[in-house]
Amino acid sequence: MPKIEVCLSPALLHLYDFSNSIVVVIDIFRATSTMAAALHNGAKEIIPMDDVQKCIDAGLQTPNSITAGERDGKVAPGLQFGNSPTEYPRAFIEGKTLLLTTTNGTRLLHQTKDCKQIIIGSFLNLSAVCEYLVAQNADVLLACASWKDRYNLEDHLFAGAVIDTIGHQFDINCDSARAGKHLFREAKKDIYGFIQDSAHFLRLSAYGLQSDMEYCCKIDAHNVLPIYEDGRLVLG
């Protein structure tokens, strides 16, 4: 059986050999949730970028594109839209290129690029991720983006949801995976309720983003499979 592991922080990535693994990048609040939503609603592609100025420049050069990203809960100066999964309905995003700045998520995409394949995970596309991973019969690393390298409850909880769903089809000898499964089993009846006592919830609540976070907890609301290829995310 292939193995499945969970890395709790980008600062721990060096402990894992993921060169032949499928890496699932997880940044629940809110980058990977927004990516799943935008692609489900018809975005042509998403180009994650780590820098606001690069994003502005790329926007000027990319036809039919929109620039997006936040700093401290607000649209970053110079960009057009924010980082909310509810901000990209089909009527708005269909056929467009989304140039999205994210800090933790984009950095993790770059850090894990030397792997078999990168896909994007969130509660919004949990089933698509699980079904894909089982079908590939390959080793898997569930990689939590965390917050400035600090352990994040919501990212671990999603990793635990994957373990709870498909862990029995993999070899597991990873305590991060076991702990995630325990946490998810406790939380699964009310993920949004559970996550309200977390650092990220408290931080983003101060910006009035509770409804965003509630949305990010909706299992399979945008059940597609974003795959990272050549610097862009497209539907798998």
Add this chain to the structure above:
Amino acid sequence: MPKIEVCLSPALLHLYDFSNSIVVVIDIFRATSTMAAALHNGAKEIIPMDDVQKCIDAGLQTPNSITAGERDGKVAPGLQFGNSPTEYPRAFIEGKTLLLTTTNGTRLLHQTKDCKQIIIGSFLNLSAVCEYLVAQNADVLLACASWKDRYNLEDHLFAGAVIDTIGHQFDINCDSARAGKHLFREAKKDIYGFIQDSAHFLRLSAYGLQSDMEYCCKIDAHNVLPIYEDGRLVLG
């Protein structure tokens, strides 16, 4: 209120400012459990060392001392005793200096030395640790030794036990602390049963060390407070 935080791996220590904190070093299987047991049974002091040869040399120079440490579940060549909390009864250890080699635990002691104070935590001395921390009215970092920087369920579980016991007397904005509390609340009825699905349990079970690990789960069996001072552990 002072704050309390949990660091899940020595590789994440750089994220925490513990210069004015009490650091609780946690290495449940088995270094910090053995330390609590030996001091409770009357050891004069314990000198943690990271290297077998240094330990052998120190043993030759230290009156009334014993050298101890394991590699791969057996007494390391050149040392006299192992790293089991049951190996140091009063009749044997009383009044002696224990020169103990541990890999993860000793390294963590060195990494955290620039703090307010280091104490040693294990299930065997949970209450002593909690009572001491509450009385000091200082910031606290619960530092998990982990296994070669990999997240360990049993160390996190102990951190969670501390949070579950005294967390309400501290400011908590640390998801590692929150997750530990959830895990401990799930495990507390049967810690030994819970921990049997963990990487460390499986590794040490292969050496026949189940009874050691069962012993390490006995809350307050050696309820003393080991304090690290000038390179040695003594009773607080």
